Amino acid sequence: LNTMSENTELTKGHFRKGFMWGAATASYQIEGAWNEDGKGQSIWDTFVHTGHIEDGTNGDITCDSYHKYQEDINMLKNLKATHYRFSLSWSRLLPTADSSTPNPAGVDFYNKFIDALLASNIKPCVTIYHWDLPQCLQDIGGWQSDDIVEKFREYSDFCFSQFGDRVKLWITINEPHVQCGFGYGNGIHAPGIKDPLNACYQVSRTMLLAHAHAYRVYDTKYRKTQNGQISITLNSDWCEPKDPTNPEHVKAAQFYIDVTLGWFANPVYGDGDFPASMKKSQGLEKSRLPTLTEEEKKLIKGTYDFFGLNHYTTRLAEPVSEATQDYLMHPDLAVYVHPDSSWERAGLIKNEVPEWLYIVPNGLRKLLNYISKTYGDPSIIITENGCSTKNPVNDPGDTKQLVDEQRCCYITSYLNEALKAHLLDGVDLRGYFLWTLMDNFEWAAGHTERFGLHHVDFSDGNQTRTPRKSAAIYTKIIEENGFSAS
Ligand code: PNW
Numbered sequence: 001l002n003t004m005s006e007n008t009e010l011t012k013g014h015f016r017k018g019f020m021w022g023a024a025t026a027s028y029q030i031e032g033a034w035n036e037d038g039k040g041q042s043i044w045d046t047f048v049h050t051g052h053i054e055d056g057t058n059g060d061i062t063c064d065s066y067h068k069y070q071e072d073i074n075m076l077k078n079l080k081a082t083h084y085r086f087s088l089s090w091s092r093l094l095p096t097a098d099s100s101t102p103n104p105a106g107v108d109f110y111n112k113f114i115d116a117l118l119a120s121n122i123k124p125c126v127t128i129y130h131w132d133l134p135q136c137l138q139d140i141g142g143w144q145s146d147d148i149v150e151k152f153r154e155y156s157d158f159c160f161s162q163f164g165d166r167v168k169l170w171i172t173i174n175e176p177h178v179q180c181g182f183g184y185g186n187g188i189h190a191p192g193i194k195d196p197l198n199a200c201y202q203v204s205r206t207m208l209l210a211h212a213h214a215y216r217v218y219d220t221k222y223r224k225t226q227n228g229q230i231s232i233t234l235n236s237d238w239c240e241p242k243d244p245t246n247p248e249h250v251k252a253a254q255f256y257i258d259v260t261l262g263w264f265a266n267p268v269y270g271d272g273d274f275p276a277s278m279k280k281s282q283g284l285e286k287s288r289l290p291t292l293t294e295e296e297k298k299l300i301k302g303t304y305d306f307f308g309l310n311h312y313t314t315r316l317a318e319p320v321s322e323a324t325q326d327y328l329m330h331p332d333l334a335v336y337v338h339p340d341s342s343w344e345r346a347g348l349i350k351n352e353v354p355e356w357l358y359i360v361p362n363g364l365r366k367l368l369n370y371i372s373k374t375y376g377d378p379s380i381i382i383t384e385n386g387c388s389t390k391n392p393v394n395d396p397g398d399t400k401q402l403v404d405e406q407r408c409c410y411i412t413s414y415l416n417e418a419l420k421a422h423l424l425d426g427v428d429l430r431g432y433f434l435w436t437l438m439d440n441f442e443w444a445a446g447h448t449e450r451f452g453l454h455h456v457d458f459s460d461g462n463q464t465r466t467p468r469k470s471a472a473i474y475t476k477i478i479e480e481n482g483f484s485a486s
Pocket of ligand 1: 026174178310451
């Protein structure tokens, strides 16, 4: 891994003309209306109603965007966003996961929403699947069954047919890596399966196949008339060797990137297969990773129009020792990763156990360069980037954290590193979606972690949205399409 020289000065300049500026959300995190108007249940409905969430909250109502979507659009307008990334609830559209019996109210909801967005001159970027699998599909094996591939193909086809006349930017699946690791590895996300050595790997194959089939349907059936773009969104940390002069550390860092990014990027953007380092990492005669057949590799390889990237943070890597072997993310992940002690942590509460999100802006520039070099200079859209604060807060004078200086710094510095990647390194960067438009249901963390440009009051019965300082900072960068001399 090449370690570029650190340059922490703000660079002045602009992103390309027509750069997409947006915010991102996901259906389960914002919609609420979990059992209204014919919606079926999803695995997240089941999961939250059986415990699992840090503060005991759930997404039953959350931001109530199912009813308050016009308020969401007004916030986007005030931000000066050109795009909005949101996801469709599969079980709202197809309660029995059968496209011949859709839920008319669900179809109607998204039609109204997309029309209202476009009327405000905001373009939709639609994630087809952001983790809320219909429970009826989980009941027949979910992502662990090969049947899911055809079900996802059918669902995607349905989405293109209903909304593709107006939606020109599609994302098939959000972050398969997090779903495999959290949904099927450590089980902290729905469906809560704790099977890191088997299920965790099995579902990576079905997710890749499902994505590939959806892409191929779009390509053969819709692209000519609808003329949009479609890809997958992958998340990855950046990772550096703790000691860059030690080859073992360098190897460990590369391996961490192979396992987070390469696991899915190699099949889609590379040679069609899982990374070689991962296949042999377990030291077994036969890898626990499923084998992709030649036909499957051919099907998956090249199924992208752009590289959708979610990025939040950076890690240092070193080989595992006796002292650190209990801290592995995964039993097969024979590398120990950790933040540097000098890095600032997102969230305002000090002296807690280290959590995941450390603020390392330069990692974004390095990761963008890595993707560009490794995968043949694809167009890249940053589909998520942002930081959280902790709730409740330290500062009793600002319980809503409306003066979110840390988030302002995060956004400014990460976007400036993205600008350097574009201007100084020639990375083909097309857009940026900030996570997230407003505080919402942060999965296992419930409402304890807030990522919003807008504060949401979950207790006033009205889900009142209030802009934070970071909303104004983001708007200024959008208006300048970067960082002007002033
Ligand atoms: C993303 N990690 O998830 C998701 O796409 C969002 O729905 C979520 O709200 C957002 O990031 C903030 O958490 C991630 O541990 C969850 O590396 C965890 C990780 C990365 C992304």
